[in-house]
Amino acid sequence: MAGRIEGFFSKLERTKVWRSMFRSGTGNSTLRRALAIQQSLFFHILPTKVRKRMIDLKATWYLGVLTLGTFLVLVVTGILLMLYYHPSVPQAYHDVKDLKFVVSSGLFLRNLHRWSAHLMVLLAFAHLFRVFYRGAYRPPREFNWVIGIVLLLITLLLSYTGYLLPWDQLAFWAITVGSNISAAVPLVGDKVRFLLLGGHQVNANALLRFYVLHCVILPLAAILFIGIHFWRIRKDGGLYVRQTEPANKEAQEDSQTVTEKP
Amino acid sequence: MADEEKPDSPESEKEISRRAFFTRVGLGSLGIAAAGTLTFAYRYLSPNVLYEPSPIVNAGRPDSYPPNSVTLDPKMAIYIIHLQQGFFSLSAICTHLGCMTAWKQSLGIIACPCHGSKFTDEGVVLHGPAPKPLPWFKLWLNADGELLVDRSTIIAPFHFLRI
Numbered sequence: 377m378a379g380r381i382e383g384f385f386s387k388l389e390r391t392k393v394w395r396s397m398f399r400s401g402t403g404n405s406t407l408r409r410a411l412a413i414q415q416s417l418f419f420h421i422l423p424t425k426v427r428k429r430m431i432d433l434k435a436t437w438y439l440g441v442l443t444l445g446t447f448l449v450l451v452v453t454g455i456l457l458m459l460y461y462h463p464s465v466p467q468a469y470h471d472v473k474d475l476k477f478v479v480s481s482g483l484f485l486r487n488l489h490r491w492s493a494h495l496m497v498l499l500a501f502a503h504l505f506r507v508f509y510r511g512a513y514r515p516p517r518e519f520n521w522v523i524g525i526v527l528l529l530i531t532l533l534l535s536y537t538g539y540l541l542p543w544d545q546l547a548f549w550a551i552t553v554g555s556n557i558s559a560a561v562p563l564v565g566d567k568v569r570f571l572l573l574g575g576h577q578v579n580a581n582a583l584l585r586f587y588v589l590h591c592v593i594l595p596l597a598a599i600l601f602i603g604i605h606f607w608r609i610r611k612d613g614g615l616y617v618r619q620t621e622p623a624n625k626e627a628q629e630d631s632q633t634v635t636e637k638p
Numbered sequence: 639m640a641d642e643e644k645p646d647s648p649e650s651e652k653e654i655s656r657r658a659f660f661t662r663v664g665l666g667s668l669g670i671a672a673a674g675t676l677t678f679a680y681r682y683l684s685p686n687v688l689y690e691p692s693p694i695v696n697a698g699r700p701d702s703y704p705p706n707s708v709t710l711d712p713k714m715a716i717y718i719i720h721l722q723q724g725f726f727s728l729s730a731i732c733t734h735l736g737c738m739t740a741w742k743q744s745l746g747i748i749a750c751p752c753h754g755s756k757f758t759d760e761g762v763v764l765h766g767p768a769p770k771p772l773p774w775f776k777l778w779l780n781a782d783g784e785l786l787v788d789r790s791t792i793i794a795p796f797h798f799l800r801i
Contacts, residue, residue, distance in 0.1 A: 549737055553752060556736040571680075575688050 423610045430615040439503035446496035453489040463587035465580045468543040512616035520608040530598045537590035693790035708741040724798030727777040727787045733770040
């Protein structure tokens with residue numbers, strides 16, 4: 377049975393249609409496997425080769441990839457929540473109530489969105505501390521640290537703008553307090569608050585602005601900076617591995633490189 | 639840019655090459671376009687008309703506020719306070735981070751639920767983190783004998799309205 381399936385795929389990979397889509401060809405040679413990464417739109421941001429100890433759990437604890445994972449969960453559940461949510465007063469509150477009590481799986485999706493959001497903030501901070509204490513921010517990776525800080529700010533802004541959307545008491549007063557904190561910026565504080573809320577009070581304008589920021593502007597900014605962040609990992613010499621890492625077992629593995637199979 | 643060319647004489651030092659001139663014109667127009675875009679964006683993002691309630695509130699007849707009473711209008715975020723000295727109106731918005739305060743009858747104080755600021759019934763800070771006292775709003779009687787409060791006009795404290 378297994379041989380049959382394998383045979384089917386090896387036949388499929390030789391068809392004209394398949395070869396028109398995947399030009400790297402088949403086979404297990406290093407060149408073919410490198411080409412499979414390099415010639416794909418989705419993989420070409422990744423290095424064609426990585427050291428095995430770079431993708432070891434011990435090296436990074438996978439905190440960056442896990443943060444990306446929560447972001448992807450948030451994108452999917454967020455788009456689904458948008459199908460039932462109107463960013464208007466007082467409809468927003470009733471829509472969230474509907475998601476909770478009326479829509480099938482609405483409660484599950486909303487809770488998934490909420491918990492993933494909390495987890496993403498937590499993981500982003502964990503990733504930051506891991507990078508900091510490993511010294512992985514040092515040259516040549518110092519600019520990627522800056523990109524990481526931008527991503528942390530975008531994450532926090534996403535968290536903050538999403539907080540208003542349920543339009544309940546907690547949301548209203550949290551955003552009242554938060555927008556007043558932004559008013560503490562010297563000279564331009566009141567203007568910043570006015571532009572953020574689209575008025576002097578947390579109101580329909582503020583809800584709509586936060587909705588657009590939360591669902592369009594900030595996610596697009598996040599995707600852009602995530603792209604740069606990953607690209608720079610490759611350009612700055614791959615994932616950071618400490619030079620003083622114990623060399624017993626890993627030194628052997630180091631002599632052979634593996635192609636990455638994401 | 640200009641140092642690509644070697645000046646022939648001291649007078650030509652002030653002259654710039656054609657290339658440098660066009661570079662400056664190009665950068666200048668880009669700068670003007672960028673400033674225009676920023677102005678446009680700023681003006682578009684600042685609403686010209688706000689559908690927010692009027693700052694002037696009709697608080698009704700003075701006799702609906704008994705002596706030694708503190709009455710909160712939560713919709714308008716103001717207190718109408720009637721003490722022995724007379725009437726006055728306080729903002730109900732905490733001066734710390736903008737939460738709505740509440741009158742605690744049993745304690746005789748105005749308290750903020752968000753971060754625990756406390757005020758007297760005259761708006762004086764008893765307990766932080768509020769940095770400033772609650773502002774006093776302009777309060778007057780209209781021709782029909784009703785109290786009006788202007789929430790956009792802050793007056794000096796301890797100016798009571800005697801009726």
